[in-house]
Amino acid sequence: MDKLTEYPKLIKRILTEYIELCDRDSQQDIETFLIADEHNGHYIWMNLGWQKGDRIIGITVYVRIGDHKFWIEEDWTEDGIATGLVRAGVPKEDIVLAFHEPGMRQYTDFAVAS
Structure with missing residues (x-):
């Protein structure tokens, strides 16, 4: 898998699927959307x-x-975006749970950092 081209496509697809699910059940006064800064990877x-x-x-x-x-x-999803990434074939060493402080990441099943 070419990470430079496939990883941006993958995260956009996964987030878009989540957003579409939310839109089916959403309240009409709350808009749910994806913001993608592909040049900088956000x-x-x-x-x-x-x-x-x-x-x-x-x-x-x-x-x-x-x-x-x-x-x-x-990540405020029930199952976690990391779970969706792993199901899509991303190795756990390519996923950093950055919402955990750096010293705690070693206790997860995912990458510590760089």
């Missing part, structure tokens, strides 16, 4: 809107691609 699943008079704005998932790895900075 992919954000974002929610924006209103719920019961309160402003809703937040990141559900934020993944960066750098050093030929997925850096999962934020």
Whole structure:
């Protein structure tokens, strides 16, 4: 797998599938969308809107691609984006759970860092 070309396509596909699932069940006043800065390798699943008079704005998932790895900075999904990446054939050593402090990453099944 050519990581430089395939990894961006893969994360966009996985996040788009999640967003489409959310849109089927979503509330009409909350928009769910993907922000992709492909040049710099940033992919954000974002929610924006209103719920019961309160402003809703937040990141559900934020993944960066750098050093030929997925850096999962934020993940509020039930199963975890890392699980979807592994199912798609990404080796665990190419996935960093960056939301864990660096000293704790060694206790996960995934990459520690670079």
